[in-house]
Ligand SMILES: Nc1ncnc2c1ncn2[C@@H]1O[C@H](COP(=O)(O)O)[C@@H](OP(=O)(O)O)[C@H]1O
């Protein structure tokens with residue numbers, strides 16, 4: 001069901017009340033029928049939470065720190081995006097089906113929309129969460145430059161849109177809560193963007209152990225150096241410079257934009273901050289999750 005179709009504006013559809021790109025909705029039966037395998041590792045994130053960052057970390061771990069091997073393809077092509085569907089390109093499901101095992105896949109889907117085979121196969125899940133305020137800011141700039149998502153409107157308008165959850169992949173609050181509640185009942189490593197920023201070596205070590213790898217300290221140091229924001233911004237295989245301008249217009253806002261904790265302070269008014277804090281308290285009531293919003 002299309003939510004917006006005005007003019008040439010890209011439209012969002014909806015599955016079980018969650019807004020999703022219309023092309024994803026069109027492909028929903030194929031996505032739901034996806035056959036996960038027990039050795040799949042699924043990277044799960046709400047959009048703009050550091051997906052690309054954790055993908056590069058995971059790939060470098062998988063390749064035992066071999067930087068050249070991670071140059072084999074642009075990051076968006078290394079790990080199939082499960083719900084990606086933009087015909088005539090192969091869909092995420094098709095790409096995953098053609099990939100050798102063990103597979104690393106990625107998704108922005110909320111837990112309740114995941115294809116059932118992931119639960120049935122007892123796969124590994126790596127979730128990265130980012131504080132809501134910085135996610136909002138990052139998503140706003142992303143929607144300004146991503147020609148396949150609806151125009152975000154003004155900052156004030158988008159502030160309300162994000163809070164209402166009327167953005168692709170739905171409410172940040174429900175997404176994070178949903179995955180957080182599952183953390184102890186499935187094979188999941190739950191990480192925070194802010195922790196990776198504060199202590200990358202420690203968090204990369206957690207990922208390494210979770211993946212069942214054992215790399216020495218020098219290799220870990222290489223991975224830390226290769227995955228700094230500055231390095232990834234310059235790297236054509238991670239900075240999305242290979243994406244066509246008709247999809248990502250980086251002259252409006254770069255994909256690798258700031259990569260910091262606390263940019264929300266440059267965007268939120270005092271009134272918006274107070275309102276956001278109140279809404280956050282209501283929507284996250286009863287959850288034990290704790291975010292850091294400044295370093
Ligand atoms: N190596 C890195 N270190 C810190 N932040 C990174 C990073 N690589 C990407 N990011 C940031 O992660 C966000 C993109 O997330 P995703 O990959 O999920 O779309 C962007 O945030 P900003 O827009 O705040 O700069 C981007 O700059």
Ligand SMILES: CCc1ccc(OS(=O)(=O)O)cc1
Nearest residue numbers: 021047051081146148149168
């Ligand atoms: C469908 C448009 C779209 C939306 C979000 C995307 O996220 S990501 O940058 O690949 O994580 C990509 C394309």
